[in-house]
Amino acid sequence: MASTQGTSSVMDSDPKNRFKILLATDIHLGYKEKCDIIGHDSFITFEEILKRGQEEHVDFILLGGDLFDKANPSKETYIECTRLLKKYIFGDAKIGFNISDDYEVNYNDPNVNIAMPIFSINGNHDDSNGRRGKSAMDLLHTLKYVNYFGKYTNLNEVHMKPILMSKGTQKLALYGLSHIPDKRLVKLLHEGKVTVDKPDDDEGQFFNLLTLHQNRAYRGADNFIKEEYLPDFMDFVFWGHEHDYCWKPKQNGENAFSLLQLGSSVATSLTEGESKRKNIGLLEISNNTFEYKPIKLETVRPMVFRSIDLRKYELRLNTDDGCDDKTKVKELIRENIEQMIEEAKSKETANEAQPKEPLIRLRILYQHEKHRITSEIRFGQQYNQRVANPSTIIKMTSSLTDRRGEGISNRDPNDDVSLQDYMKHCFENSTNEFEIFTPELLTKVREVLALQLSADENARNMINNSLARACDFLKDTMPKDKANIDRELAKFRDTDDQVLREIETGIRNVGNSNQSTSYGYNQSTPFYVAGQKRPRATTRINVPTGQPSIKDMFKKD
Structure with a gap:
């Protein structure tokens, strides 16, 4: 496949001036290790990655977290991991790049012969835990198998320092941000407590490479990291944790760096995103530009995901041919599974x-209980020795419906449905404006507002009292005749401005009285370069940028 080049600069043809790095992430060694069928899959793929690194003669392998599926893997998992590392990373080959003296690397140890170094951060699966904050990654680092970096034990403040490297004329600053709980990291970013050292680089000779392991996709307010939060002087960002694969680096419009979401190396869930092809990547850097080539993994177990909605087969299922409903559904499922196996x-x-x-994973969306297959595991046993997961081959899912019987979405019930998404659906799909003011929705609004504040009891009481006033107003003015509801709602809008202003004013007053914590959104870049003057932390609680105001929550255009 053709490579992707970072800029219009010309790559140096001399390999002595060119970094060659193999990228991989989310290998999850030991995943389902007790399963006789798929328990060894992660090790097969890990060996392919190490072997490919040897064949490409890379300077080093860079891992984006979750090398292990558990922070404290079993003895069998650890033994197999170290066996593979011994097989591929040791040797007498000369290391072709230099590194700053302030970072201790395994290949500088005179007692260890490392031919292919590995640099790795930790992910959420293999992060440090326990009273002493140690994990399997610390053990690999101590035994000189892996250069473990980007670990932060103080979650009250994060200070990122790069590993400085050079190869001929090319200089590289490698930054690592191991996994930190996303809500905690976002809070630190908003408070300006995440700092980053920038190399003394007046001539722009360093290529700045950041690898991190955080939520990139939206998973609720303040539970993911926005791209604009990242330092704007980065040249390339290697993003772990997200298992979906994006085949080439994406250019970030805000900060002008290139971002690569490589995706996992093995499938750890039966979802559509995991069924896409698995890849590693070859990143070459010279003249402060890069070329990237995706490499398809050839040892990954084939996976096919499909979702069908039984509403689309109503004509077939309602045909009077002497068969009962469940028999017709089973036949439809078998047809789809056979197609998926092919x-x-x-x-x-x-x-x-x-x-x-x-x-194989077939998700079946149904509305009527008569169509539900209750014995999913038993149904799958007919595919023993034909598929790797017969007991989980099908998943019956009831279509989510709202109170009018209309489908809200066809999402899996295991997926998180955020309060914000629920509110957005209600506002966009309500045909009667009175429905917006149901007690259920007002409760959701109250919860969303409370989540945006601290746990201060006065704040919650103020919100509850203010919303209760709004509800009392509606109860007092709403006519029994529904034909006049719209007219009364118009009257409410003419008078509710004062109520809503009091709610917002009360929130700000609570924020001003709570001087110890900052929940405001700082418009400056949340990462600050060490040595530069930081903007003063705000103490005022604001409605976050991009979020609807309280008045907007109550009104519909």
Whole structure:
């Protein structure tokens, strides 16, 4: 596949001036290790990654977190991991790049012969835990198998320092941000407590590379990291944790760096995103620009995901042919599974190490209880020895409906449905404006507002009292005749401005009285370069930028 080049600059043809880095993330060694069928999949793929690094003669391998599926893996997992590392990373080959003296690397140890170094941050699965904050990654680092960096034990303040490298004329500043709970990290960013050292680089000779392991996709307010939060002087950002694969680096419009979401190396859930092809990447850097080439992994077990909605098959299911409803549904499911098994064959490669039994997941959305297959595990047993996951091959999911019987979404019930998404749906789909002011929705509004504040009891009481006043106003003025509801709502809008202003004023007053904590959104970049003057932390609680005002929450255009 053609490579992706970072800028219009010309890459140096001399390999002595060019960094060659193999990128991989979310390998999850030990995933489902007790399963006889898929328990060894992660190790097969890990060996392919190490072998590819050898074949490409890379300077080092950079891992984006979650090397292990658990912080304290089993003895069997750890033994197999170290066996593979010994097989591929040791040797007499000369390391072709230099590194700053302030960071201790394994290949500088005279007692260890490292031919292919590995640099790695930790993810949320293999992060440090326990009273002493140690994990399997610390053990690998101590035994000189892996150069573990980007670990932060003080979650009240984060100070990022780069590992400075050079190869010929090319200089590289490698930053690592191991996993920090996203809400905690966002809070630190808003308070200006995340700082980053920038190399003394007046001539712009350093290529700045950041690897991190955080939520990139939206998973609730303040539970993901926005791209604009990242330092604007970065040249390339390697993002771990998200398992979906984006095939080439994305140019960030705000900060002008390139961002790569490589995706996981193995499938750890039966979802559509995990069924996409798995890749690692080859990143080459010279003349302060880069070339990137995706490399398809050939040992990943084939996986096919499909979702069907039984509402689209109503004509077939309602045909009077003497068969009961569940029999018709089972036949439809079998047809789809057979098609999926055939589709999985197209994902097989010529690599003999690739497991051939595919992972198959068919999600069936149903509305009527008569169509639900209650014994999903028993149904899947007919595919024993044909698929890797017969007991989880199908998933019956009831279509979410609102109180008018209309589908809200076809999302899996295991997915998180945020309060904000619920509110947005109600505002966008309500045909009768009176429905917006149901007690259920007012409760949701109260919860959203409370989440934006601290746990201060006075704040919650103020919000509850203010909303109660709004509800009392509606109860007193709403006519029994529904034909006049719109007219009365118009009257409420003419008078509710004062009520809503009091709510917002009360929130700000609570914020001003709570001087110890800042919950405001700072418009400056949340990362601050060490040595520069930081903007003064705000103490005023504001409605976050981009969020609807309280008045907007009550009104519909």
